[in-house]
Every structure is written in C-alpha cells, then in structure tokens.
Amino acid sequence: MKKIILIIMDGLGDRPNKELDGLTALQAANRPNLNYLSSHGTTGLMSPVASGIRAGSDTSHLSILGYDPNKYYTGRGPFEALGVGLELKPGDIAFRANYASIIDGKIVDRRAGRIQNTAELSSALETEIDGVKFIVKSGVEHRAAVVMRGPNLSDKVSETDPHSVDSSPMDTEPLAPEANFTSAVINKFLERSRKILASHPLNRKLISEGKLPANEIMLRGVGKMPAIPSFHEKYGMKAACISGTPLIRGIAGLAGFDVLSVEGMNGRVDTNYENIISSAIKSLEKYDFILINFKGTDIAGHDRKPRLKKQVIESVDSVIAPLLKLLQDTLIVVTGDHSTPCSFGDHTGDPVPIMFATDGIINDNVRSFDELSVSDGYYKITSEDIMPIIMSYSDRSEKYGA
Amino acid sequence: MKKIILIIMDGLGDRPNKELDGLTALQAANRPNLNYLSSHGTTGLMSPVASGIRAGSDTSHLSILGYDPNKYYTGRGPFEALGVGLELKPGDIAFRANYASIIDGKIVDRRAGRIQNTAELSSALETEIDGVKFIVKSGVEHRAAVVMRGPNLSDKVSETDPHSVDSSPMDTEPLAPEANFTSAVINKFLERSRKILASHPLNRKLISEGKLPANEIMLRGVGKMPAIPSFHEKYGMKAACISGTPLIRGIAGLAGFDVLSVEGMNGRVDTNYENIISSAIKSLEKYDFILINFKGTDIAGHDRKPRLKKQVIESVDSVIAPLLKLLQDTLIVVTGDHSTPCSFGDHTGDPVPIMFATDGIINDNVRSFDELSVSDGYYKITSEDIMPIIMSYSDRSEKYGA
Numbered sequence: 026m027k028k029i030i031l032i033i034m035d036g037l038g039d040r041p042n043k044e045l046d047g048l049t050a051l052q053a054a055n056r057p058n059l060n061y062l063s064s065h066g067t068t069g070l071m072s073p074v075a076s077g078i079r080a081g082s083d084t085s086h087l088s089i090l091g092y093d094p095n096k097y098y099t100g101r102g103p104f105e106a107l108g109v110g111l112e113l114k115p116g117d118i119a120f121r122a123n124y125a126s127i128i129d130g131k132i133v134d135r136r137a138g139r140i141q142n143t144a145e146l147s148s149a150l151e152t153e154i155d156g157v158k159f160i161v162k163s164g165v166e167h168r169a170a171v172v173m174r175g176p177n178l179s180d181k182v183s184e185t186d187p188h189s190v191d192s193s194p195m196d197t198e199p200l201a202p203e204a205n206f207t208s209a210v211i212n213k214f215l216e217r218s219r220k221i222l223a224s225h226p227l228n229r230k231l232i233s234e235g236k237l238p239a240n241e242i243m244l245r246g247v248g249k250m251p252a253i254p255s256f257h258e259k260y261g262m263k264a265a266c267i268s269g270t271p272l273i274r275g276i277a278g279l280a281g282f283d284v285l286s287v288e289g290m291n292g293r294v295d296t297n298y299e300n301i302i303s304s305a306i307k308s309l310e311k312y313d314f315i316l317i318n319f320k321g322t323d324i325a326g327h328d329r330k331p332r333l334k335k336q337v338i339e340s341v342d343s344v345i346a347p348l349l350k351l352l353q354d355t356l357i358v359v360t361g362d363h364s365t366p367c368s369f370g371d372h373t374g375d376p377v378p379i380m381f382a383t384d385g386i387i388n389d390n391v392r393s394f395d396e397l398s399v400s401d402g403y404y405k406i407t408s409e410d411i412m413p414i415i416m417s418y419s420d421r422s423e424k425y426g427a
Numbered sequence: 428m429k430k431i432i433l434i435i436m437d438g439l440g441d442r443p444n445k446e447l448d449g450l451t452a453l454q455a456a457n458r459p460n461l462n463y464l465s466s467h468g469t470t471g472l473m474s475p476v477a478s479g480i481r482a483g484s485d486t487s488h489l490s491i492l493g494y495d496p497n498k499y500y501t502g503r504g505p506f507e508a509l510g511v512g513l514e515l516k517p518g519d520i521a522f523r524a525n526y527a528s529i530i531d532g533k534i535v536d537r538r539a540g541r542i543q544n545t546a547e548l549s550s551a552l553e554t555e556i557d558g559v560k561f562i563v564k565s566g567v568e569h570r571a572a573v574v575m576r577g578p579n580l581s582d583k584v585s586e587t588d589p590h591s592v593d594s595s596p597m598d599t600e601p602l603a604p605e606a607n608f609t610s611a612v613i614n615k616f617l618e619r620s621r622k623i624l625a626s627h628p629l630n631r632k633l634i635s636e637g638k639l640p641a642n643e644i645m646l647r648g649v650g651k652m653p654a655i656p657s658f659h660e661k662y663g664m665k666a667a668c669i670s671g672t673p674l675i676r677g678i679a680g681l682a683g684f685d686v687l688s689v690e691g692m693n694g695r696v697d698t699n700y701e702n703i704i705s706s707a708i709k710s711l712e713k714y715d716f717i718l719i720n721f722k723g724t725d726i727a728g729h730d731r732k733p734r735l736k737k738q739v740i741e742s743v744d745s746v747i748a749p750l751l752k753l754l755q756d757t758l759i760v761v762t763g764d765h766s767t768p769c770s771f772g773d774h775t776g777d778p779v780p781i782m783f784a785t786d787g788i789i790n791d792n793v794r795s796f797d798e799l800s801v802s803d804g805y806y807k808i809t810s811e812d813i814m815p816i817i818m819s820y821s822d823r824s825e826k827y828g829a
Contacts, residue, residue, distance in 0.1 A: 385770060387442055387451070387777065389802055403778065405807040406478050413479025417776025424774055425476060426483020426496070427503055427510070 027383060027419040029262075029314045030305055030348065031358045033089070034341060035082060035270070036323030038364025038377040038396060042331035050325070050334035050367065051378065052395040056342040059380075061349055062357055063394035066382035066418075069404025070396075071411065073363045077374035080408075082323070083108075085362035086276050088408035090316075091259060100180070100248025106170035107275025109162045115252035118178045118207065122161070122169040123186060124239035125194075132190050136167040137239035138231075143169060145227055146239055150218050157210050161242075171244060173211070178249070179204035182211060186243035194219075194241045211244070218242050255281035260416065262313035267305055269296050273318040282316065294321035294337055298344040306347060309355065318362075326365025334367055356383040356419045358411070359394070379404065379411070381418055429785060429821040431664075431716045432707055432750065433760045435491070436743060437484060437672070438725030440766025440779040440798060444733035452724070452736035452769065453780065454797040458744040461782075463751055464759055465796035468784035468820075471806025472798075473813065475765045479776035482810075484725070485510075487764035488678050490810040492718070493661060502582070502650025508572035509677025511564045517654035520580045520609065524563070524571040525588060526641035527596070534592050538569040539641035540633075545571060547629055548641055552620050559612045563644075573646060575613070580651070581606035584613060588645035596621075596643045613646070620644050657683035658716070662818065667710050670720035671698050679718060696723035696739055700746040708749060711757065720764075728767025736769055758785040758821045760813070761796070781806065781813070783820055 039049035046053075073080035074088050083104040084094040098104070102119035113119060124143050126134040137143075147161040147169055157175035164170060181201035185194065196215060199208040219241065222228055228238035256264045258281075266277030266284045270292035274284045287304045289297025296319070305315045319341055325334035348357050360379035363372045378399040380391075391402040406414070416422040441451035448455075475482035476490050485506040486496035500506070504521035515521060526545050528536040539545075549563040549571055559577035566572060583603035587596065598617060601610040621643065624630055630640035658666045660683075668679030668686045672694035676686045689706045691699025698721070707717045721743055727736035750759050762781035765774045780801040782793075793804040808816070818824040 385442060387798055390799060401803065403472065403802050404478070410478035413477065413776060415479070417479045417481055420771075422479070422481045422776060424481045424483055426486035426500060427506065 026421050027354055027356045028309050028312070029356045029358065029415055029419050030309075030317065031315070031415070032317045032319070032341070032345070033086070034322045034338065034359070034361050035318055035320045036326045036363055036365025036372065037361025038366070038373070038375045039326065039331070039334065040366035040368050040373075040375070042367050044331050045335065049396050050322070050331050051338055052397065053331070054335045054338040054342065056338060056394060058342045058345045058349060059359065059394040060392060062359065062382040063380045063399070064392040065352055065384070065388060066380060066386055067389045067404060068378065068380040068391040068394065068399040068402030069406060070376035070400055071360055071379040071404070072374070072376045072407045075407050076376070079372045079374045080363045081372065082272055082362050083276065085408060086273060089362065089411050090256065090280060091409070091412040092253060092280070093409070097251050097253055099251050101246035102170070102248040103250045104272065104276075105164070105246060106162070106172050107279070108272035109164045109170045110271040110275070111160060111162050111170060111172055112278065113172060113250045113275070114174065115250055116178065117250040118173040118180050119248055119250060120171045120244040121246035122171045123243045124167045124169065125241040125243050126237035126239065127194055127241045130193055132187065132192050132194060132241070134237050135186070135188070135190060135243070138237040139166050140239050141166060143167065143239055146222060146225060149221050149225060150242065152214070152217065154213050154217070155210050159214055167239065169242065171242070173207070177206055179207045180247045180249040182208045182247060184245040184247060185215065186245045194243070197244065215242070253279050256314070257281055260314070260412070261421070263311070264314040264316065265308050265312040266316045267301055267308070268292070268316070268318035268320070270318055270320045277316060283312070292320040294324055294333060296321065298340045302344045302347065306351070322361065323365045326367050327370055329367050329370045331367040352382060352384045356381060356415060358415060360411070379406070381414060383418060386418055428823050429756055429758045430711050430714070431758045431760065431817055431821050432711075432719065433717070433817070434719045434743070434747070435488070435721070436724045436740065436761070436763050437720055437722045438728045438765055438767025438774065439763025440768065440775070440777045441728065441733070441736065442768035442770050442777070444769055446733045447737065451798050452727070452733050453740055454799065455733070456737045456740040456744065458740060458796060460744045460747045460751060461761065461796040462794060464761065464784040465782045465801070466794040467754055467786070467790060468782060468788055469791045469806060470780065470782040470793040470796065470801040470804030471808060472778035472802055473762055473781040473806070474776070474778045474809045477809055478778075481774045481776045482765045483774065484674055484764050485678065487810060488675060491764065491813050492658065492682060493811070493814040494655060494682070495811070499653050499655055501653050503648035504572070504650040505652045506674065507566070507648060508564070508574050509681070510674035511566045511572045512673040512677070513562060513564050513572060513574055514680065515574060515652040515677070516576065517652055518580065519652040520575040520582050521650055521652060522573045522646040523648035524573045525645045526569045526571065527643045527645050528639035528641065529596055529643045532595055534589065534594050534596060534643070536639050537588070537590075537592060537645070540639040541568045542641050543568060545569070545641055548624060548627060551623050551627060552644065554616070554619065556615050556619070557612050561616055569641065571644065573644070575609070579608055581609045582649050582651040584610045584649060586647040586649060587617065588647045596645070599646065617644070655681045659683055662716070662814065663823070664715035665713070666716040666718065667714040668718045669703055669707055669710070670694070670718070670722070672720055672722045675720040684718065685714070694722040696726055696735060698723065700742045704746045704749065708753070724763065725767045728769050729772055731769050731772045733769040754784060754786045758783060758817065760817060762813070781808070783816060785820060788820055
C-alpha cells in the first residue's frame with residue numbers, strides 16, 4: 026500500500042491571458058517538477074462536481090474527498106461559518122449574515138457602507154436564548170456568520186434579508202411546523218441584537234463621524250450542519266490537512282482529518298510554500314493521506330493577476346522537488362478544485378488538469394502539466410472519480426466482485 | 428442492422444512490465460489483426476463499472492451487458508455458485524462455503540489444510556430439508572458453493588464463518604423476522620452436515636494419515652439470486668455466449684443467452700482459440716449478438732506472467748483474421764472486463780482499451796490497439812456505455828425523442 030499526497034492548487038484552471046501572450050498561467054509557468062511528475066503516471070482533465078459546474082471550493086473539496094455535495098452541502102451558511110474559522114457540530118444551524126444600515130426603520134445600505142471591522146459587534150451579539158447558543162463571527166467587510174447550537178433546531182426558517190433597500194428589516198418565519206421554536210428564538214435574537222447594535226459605542230462613533238451605522242444583522246443562506254462519515258471510516262486511512270484557509274481546514278476537520286499547523290503558512294500568496302511541503306513529507310510517517318491546499322492561485326485568479334498566478338505556480342513547483350524521490354512508495358496527485366481564470370475573475374466550469382504520479386503505473390503520453398497537454402492524457406473524469414482512482418493506484422481498494 | 432461479436436479478453440489491461448522492457452503485454456504482443464480492427468472504427472479507454480473501481484469479472488460482465496451491478500450483484504454467494512458451474516434460479520439463496528477443520532470443538536484451520544478435492548464431501552452434503560433443496564458443489568481447494576432452493580427463503584441470515592481460528596463453529600441467526608424459517612433450515616443442514624462429515628470415509632482417511640479433516644462447512648457471502656430481465660427483452664437480440672469459464676457461462680445463462688459448447692474450449696490459456704472464433708462466425712447465422720470471453724489473459728495476470736499474457740493475446744490475434752472480412756455487416760467490439768496487471772497479480776481499477784470496428788463509422792486517429800494508443804481515441808467511457816454504443820453502431824437503437 027502506498028501513501029498519498031493530494032496537492033490542490035485552488036482555482037488552478039485558467040484561460041488564455043493577453044498579458045501572458047495568450048497562455049494560461051500554468052502554461053506560462055516554469056514548472057519542471059510538475060512536468061516531471063506528469064510524465065510519471067497518468068494525467069487528464071477533471072470537472073469539479075460535474076461538467077460545466079462552477080463549483081465553489083466547498084462543494085468541490087467535498088466531492089474530491091468523496092462526499093457527494095448533493096448530500097452534504099446543505100446551504101452556504103454552514104460552509105460560510107467554516108470559512109470564517111468557526112467549528113461546527115452536526116445539527117448546528119448556520120447562516121451567512123450581513124451587517125446593514127437602518128435609518129428611520131428602512132434599510133439604506135445592505136452592506137453598512139462596507140464597514141471594515143465588525144469583530145466587536147459580533148462579540149457583543151453572542152448570547153444564549155432559551156437554551157440555544159448563538160455564535161457570531163465576522164468575516165470580510167460587512168460579512169459575518171451566525172451559528173445556532175442547541176436541541177430541536179430546524180433549518181426550515183425564512184431568511185431576514187429583503188435583498189433590497191427601502192425595505193423594512195424582517196423577522197424570520199417558520200416554513201414548517203417543526204421550525205416554530207427555532208423561528209421564535211431567532212426573532213428574540215434579532216430583537217436583542219437591534220437593541221445592542223443601536224446603542225453600541227462603535228455605531229455611535231460611526232454616526233458621529235457622519236458614517237452609516239451597522240445596526241441590523243440580516244440572516245440568509247440557512248443550512249443545518251450535516252453529520253459527515255469520517256474519512257477514516259470511508260477509506261481506512263489516517264488523514265491530515267495542511268492548509269492556511271479556514272474553509273478547507275473546516276471541511277477537513279468535519280471529515281475527521283487532523284488539521285495541522287505549519288509555521289509561516291497562511292491562506293495567501295505569501296504563504297510559506299517550503300514549510301508546507303516539508304511538513305507534508307514529515308507527516309508521511311504518521312499519516313496515510315495528506316491533503317494540501319494552496320490558495321494563492323485562486324486569489325490571483327479572483328484579482329485578475331495572471332503574472333501573480335504564474336508566480337504562485339512557480340513557487341509551488343520550486344518546493345515540490347523533494348516529492349520526486351518519493352514516487353516508489355507514494356502516490357502524488359496534483360489538481361485544482363476549480364478554475365478561476367484571471368480573465369474572468371471568478372470561478373468557471375472549465376475542467377482542471379489532474380495528474381496521478383507514482384512508480385509502476387501506466388505513463389500516458391503526457392510530459393507537460395497544463396490545461397492543453399493533459400487533454401491528451403488518460404482521463405476525462407469528474408471530481409467524484411478521484412478517490413476511487415487514488416484508492417486503486419495506492420493498492421488500497423477492495424475488489425468489487427470476484 | 429448489423430450483427431455483433433463482443434470479444435472480452437479477461438483482465439486485458441496491464442501495466443509496464445520489466446520482463447517486456449517496460450511495455451504492457453498488449454503493447455509487447457504481435458497483434459496485426461487487433462491493430463487492423465482498431466484502425467477501422469473508434470477506440471478509447473473504458474473503466475469497468477466506474478473510474479478506479481477494482482471490478483470483478485462478475486460485476487464487470489453484468490455492467491458490460493447492461494445490467495447495473497448495484498442492482499443485480501447481490502453478494503458473492505450467487506456468483507461464486509455460478510462460477511463453480513451451478514445453475515441458479517431467481518429466488519435461490521447462495522453462499523460461498525469453506526471446508527474447515529474442527530478439533531475438540533474449535534476451528535484449527537479455516538481451510539482444512541487447503542484440502543485438494545472435496546467433491547465427494549459436497550455430494551454427501553446435498554439433501555432436502557423441510558422442502559428446501561440444498562445443492563453443494565466444490566470449487567478450488569477448500570472452497571465450495573451452497574445453494575438453497577425452495578419457497579419463502581430469505582437472505583437476511585448471518586454467516587457462520589467466525590473468520591478466526593480457536594473459535595467454535597457457528598450456527599446462523601436470522602437478521603430479520605422473515606428469515607426465521609431460512610435460518611432454522613440452515614441450522615438443521617449444518618447439524619446434519621457435521622454428522623456426515625465426522626464419519627465420512629475421506630475424513631477418517633485424512634485423520635489416519637495425520638492430516639486435518641474437512642469436518643465443518645462454513646457459510647458466508649450470502650445473496651439471493653435476482654431475477655434478471657433477459658438480454659433479448661432488453662435489446663431485441665438473440666444472443667449466444669462462447670466461454671469456457673463457468674462464471675461467464677453462468678451470467679450469460681441468467682441473461683437468457685444460449686451458452687454454446689465448443690470442442691477444445693476451456694477457461695484456461697490452452698483453450699482452442701481457433702475453434703472459438705470459427706464457432707462464433709458460424710453462430711452469426713443464428714444469433715445477433717455473440718459474447719466471447721477468453722480467460723487466459725486474466726490467468727496470466729494473476730500468475731504474474733507477462734510473457735504468457737502476451738502469448739495469449741497473440742493467440743487471440745492470430746485466430747481473429749477471418750473477422751476482418753466481416754466488417755461490412757458485423758460490428759466487432761474488443762475489450763477487457765478489467766485490468767489484471769502482471770506486476771500486481773490481481774485486478775486493478777485501471778481503465779481498459781476498447782474498440783468498436785465496423786465499416787462506415789468514424790475512424791479515429793488510432794491505428795494500434797494498446798493501453799496508450801487508445802488513450803488518444805474517441806472514447807473515455809465506463810462499462811455501462813458499451814451496450815448503448817453497440818446498439819447505435821449496429822443500427823439497432825430506438826431514437827430517444829423525435
């Protein structure tokens with residue numbers, strides 16, 4: 026049986042960039058080690074979730090790890106909460122939240138003037154009502170996540186964001202009888218929150234400066250955190266996650282991965298690439314399966330910076346050289362979780378290059394790792410095929426039949 | 428409408444072999460006729476059952492013939508029974524069985540010293556109890572299959588193999604109320620079997636020679652034989668199977684194929700290749716669809732003998748020359764049911780080469796039939812895609828829509 030390192034370059038897939046003479050970031054990058062790996066195994070194109078789907082990092086990582094997002098992706102709330110670094114438990118109800126500005130009972134700005142730091146507001150809103158704990162954590166700008174934890178909670182409640190200005194702030198309503206309690210508790214939370222926000226020193230200060238206050242918290246994207254069978258249970262492997270991105274750490278944590286800390290690792294382009302790879306190699310002693318997520322490629326894609334995306338790929342390439350010596354006992358898999366073309370600035374449904382490198386398996390005709398070259402390779406698959414192929418190439422699968 | 432010959436070289440897919448200068452058996456084989464066929468149609472890679480799945484011959488043949496194994500593969504028992512040459516009927520309950528050695532009430536060897544020939548023990552155990560017929564047939568070494576035939580039988584019973592030595596032999600228990608009768612009958616069968624085996628001349632002889640007796644039969648892998656819609660019903664084709672392998676003959680028989688006899692045909696590497704092909708050609712007069720299974724490639728793979736696997740492929744290649752003249756009216760399909768790489772000695776989840784050869788269809792750019800060449804071909808499919816493609820290329824499909 027072989028051990029596995031799965032490297033996901035977030036948003037890896039790209040489209041032609043004028044700034045790179047019509048090349049994708051991956052084509053333009055100097056990538057001798059990725060090319061070496063691609064010539065020592067099989068390659069192909071992988072559609073995250075399914076062909077043409079513009080997968081998020083959440084749905085794609087779930088699917089790549091063998092968790093059908095149609096079953097386990099229960100709304101954006103729970104995954105937004107994981108993304109801001111909250112730890113969720115099965116049964117938790119989670120919302121995406123916006124801080125908004127209300128004047129004379131009407132919403133005047135759904136983003137509260139894109140307020141920069143709401144951490145102290147979120148702390149002030151945390152409470153417990155009728156045995157239900159409310160956990161509130163700020164995200165970027167006006168965004169936050171709200172998690173409810175307690176018995177007998179339902180996610181069959183309406184959202185409170187009217188999605189338009191000049192409307193009045195809304196309470197929630199139960200959408201099914203079993204949600205009556207949940208809905209009532211949320212409305213108590215909203216009533217309490219309005220009072221606290223109205224008198225909060227930060228809002229008084231904003232108003233005194235002639236700025237919009239963040240005096241309403243609006244809830245949407247409700248979802249109930251599902252129970253997820255552990256990765257160990259599914260595959261019999263002891264697994265670790267190495268990522269500086271809260272969402273990825275959260276998903277891996279849910280699946281029972283050990284979520285490792287690495288000095289200098291963050292979810293940005295200036296993460297410590299070298300420490301991440303050396304930590305992964307060291308972790309092979311203790312773990313069977315190591316998931317690495319590099320976020321920089323996605324960030325550069327969202328920021329429409331093809332040269333930066335190319336640099337991130339080159340940074341990854343330069344540190345993975347030590348992996349080339351491990352191919353006898355290790356299966357190295359490299360792919361992205363979706364495409365984030367710099368020309369588009371957001372995720373697209375384009376398939377993403379993938380490679381499976383290890384000794385002893387078929388080497389397909391591909392000697393170069395990029396969107397075009399791997400289209401001559403062995404596989405045209407979706408993300409749900411990845412784990413079965415990994416299990417087979419690492420000599421870990423049960424036979425289906427005889 | 429064209430007639431179809433589907434040739435399955437069992438376990439065809441391979442990986443690089445040192446003994447063959449890093450080539451797969453198929454790459455290394457002299458195969459002018461396979462190459463000719465591959466240049467007269469479309470080719471590709473086919474994943475049996477699904478990507479990465481280590482399919483057995485049973486699940487894969489079911490899937491190739493259009494029977495979803497998730498629906499029709501109901502446990503190893505029924506297919507093990509087919510594999511030893513028993514004819515099963517829908518509703519039959521079948522087990523895999525092991526002859527084991529019991530001394531002083533404890534299992535001392537779960538394989539009865541890998542006893543070589545248990546045929547007379549199996550015959551002695553056949554009986555009828557409370558209207559339920561027990562059919563027992565020996566397989567290789569200590570292995571056997573036990574089939575129960577009668578009304579009101581259920582497969583919701585526990586197995587009787589403790590899977591460890593030093594345990595006591597077990598009786599079965601019902602796992603659902605509807606299995607109470609079945610469980611009681613099995614336990615009567617086991618009680619009777621123990622008496623017969625204890626006093627059987629073969630066991631007395633083994634003991635007198637200081638060898639372990641085969642005095643317990645342990646049951647596992649229970650399954651109920653499903654009713655399978657006939658191939659003729661599904662596809663409107665009169666079908667025949669030409670194979671020397673009991674499992675394949677059994678599956679084809681279940682699907683309503685005529686299972687043909689051919690002089691010199693067996694399930695080994697020394698089968699009569701020429702007679703098989705000439706029988707297939709002759710059978711085109713009477714049948715629309717002919718399934719041929721050559722087992723030798725799989726046997727060589729399990730035995731880790733790449734040169735033998737290459738020879739088997741060359742034997743097939745040399746006898747199929749007459750098929751090249753049939754392409755005007757016949758669709759020739761060649762593939763494997765799974766990969767059995769000689770370097771691994773068992774099935775893997777690697778995709779398998781496939782080709783569809785007939786006059787008048789697209790000829791893709793592939794001129795050579797092997798794992799790498801066909802990866803440049805038309806298709807990246809799974810086994811469930813094969814029958815629809817066959818139906819279309821043979822001008823037999825109904826239009827879906829207008």
